[in-house]
Amino acid sequence: MINAHLITEYFWLVFPVVISLSLVLTGALRVYALKNSLIDVPNGRSSHSVPTPRGGGVAIVVCFLLILPVLALTGIVSWSNALGLIGAGAWIAVIGFLDDHGHIAARWRLLAHFIGAIWALFWIGGLAPVSVFGVTIDLGWVGHVIAAFYLVWMLNLYNFMDGIDGIAGVEAVTACFGACLIYWIGGFESLVWAPLLLAAAVLGFLCWNFPPARIFMGDAGSGFLGIILGIFSLQASSTAPQLLWVWLILLGVFIVDATFTLLRRLMRGDKVYEAHRSHAYQFASRSAGRHLPVTVGVLIINLLWLLPIALGVGVWGVDGMLGLLIAYVPLILLAVRYRAGELEKAN
Template identity: 70%
Template sequence: MVWQGLLVIVAVSFFTTWLLRRYALARSIIDIPNARSSHTVPTPRGGGVAIVLSFLLVLPLLTATGLLTWANMWAMLGAGSVIAVLGFLDDHGHIAARWRLLGHFAASAWALYWLGGLPAISLIGIDFDLAWLGHGLAVFYLVWLLNLYNFMDGIDGIASVEAICACLGACLLYWLGGFETLIVAPLVLAMAVAGFLYWNFPPARIFMGDAGSGFLGIILGLLSLQAAWASPKLLWVWLILLGVFIVDATVTLIRRLVRGEKVYEAHRSHAYQFASRQYGRHLSVTLAVAAINLFWLLPWAASVVLWSVDGALALIVAYVPLLLLAVKFHAGELEKS
């Protein structure tokens, strides 16, 4: 019964994406390549709405059957809906950055109210309760995560592959570590993304759009906080699993801030974008991200859950090669003409 339900989610996402593609083509909701694009062919956008609907519509059912708490449902349903609507409106027109950011903070605060804020953080074997300071940091964490996911959705399939790898990796570690009650939400999200990925895999026939990328960012952030309430070490697990996106986006942001650039303006100076231009294909970079997730980040995340390696230490070791890759592929540098 469980597997049939998961297949239904994949199918709903698949066919909803197909419908959204037809809608985008009919309404000329198309990404036209320009100097700041990483693609060369006009492509419909907004397909991420399929992920949003496939995931959010299942939440009440999960809650009614006792597989998800009411607090978690309201956190994800409320915050996810706000971010998706903001992204959808921005995909169809334009919303000023300050209003988008205000909506991001409001959605994050709503979610944290239902989750109870930031749980204790485990560091060198000691749990630290940061109280109100922690709650404030958690708001900025969610806002940053949803925006970095938007920034990193720049080549075919990369945002979908990252979400599936992180979610399925977390599910595996939950199962091995005795946290089975946490599996259902990330597993459902992975299935919702899988149905969309068929259309988004290189060469993409539709893009995710801001509605999908921002939604994925905040939901992944909420899943990490949900896990941290079950065990503080699980927050480190999620930060490690999302390392490719966190490192690339953070290094790029810092370098652009140092140069005094407007960070909310479109650009193509992320490491993954330089890499896709260097190799001339999106597919090789997207598959490389999947390989890093599977063969490097997942084992380090597993070390935290299964062998009680300190989460902060594991994160540092896992991130060092990612930082070197970000530097190698010029993250945040100006593109040479």
């Protein structure tokens, strides 16, 4: 077996290699998309105005799934965690890739999403006991059901939130780097490597997707990121309960905007499976007239607001639920300010 210490010592050299591989592969996928007319053409529900190739997220999928088994072979990542990530991630990416090439009915996509979530939960052991205001609660089988719905929601909300240039990539990179920083400071170094690998894969893609985007992620990439980030949070919680709250805080921009928008549309009686552009970030980008200010705004919120709170929970002992409430209240106010879930004609 390859020496695990040697791999961790030289992983910082692997990191730029993964970024470069993702960068080159994304460029190749852009050529493929142009040749095969895999183009997002703007319509009344689009947030972009220029026809743009899609499917670049496949580069993230390939780079992550290519290197993760190496980490498992060395013992840096456990095989149970790796198999949960590989199986669920690959399955969701394939479903997204097929949907990118030809529409799959919503009910079949949803069924496939639950299959992926159940696979992941089988390998990682389901939902670990949760700490709420200092009380540790073991939800048993109910918790595993909740965890399945959580993973399905995470992958779908990531799809919903991947609507303007760079936003999904920035969210993934900042969440992964933030979690790695907390793991490193908090003494959970063994958890660092998989999120760091994902961040490297996303950075290469982001070079092509940052505003103005030259290729979009597509459902294969967005769904993959959503379920992988969700699995990361559940895996971490089995090591230390507070780490689940850390991930929920770090991903707060996406969770709050998508959930607030969904609830508002449900209350209005909308068909929530239909495409729309009523998320807060979409209203904000139309108000700004371009995507860059909104994407940079998300970056700033993640680094200057959510990361310090997550550090408080993960390292300095702040209660997780309290930290979540502190983190989410301003995000909810922003969602209200930018009319999340309202009909577009109200703008």
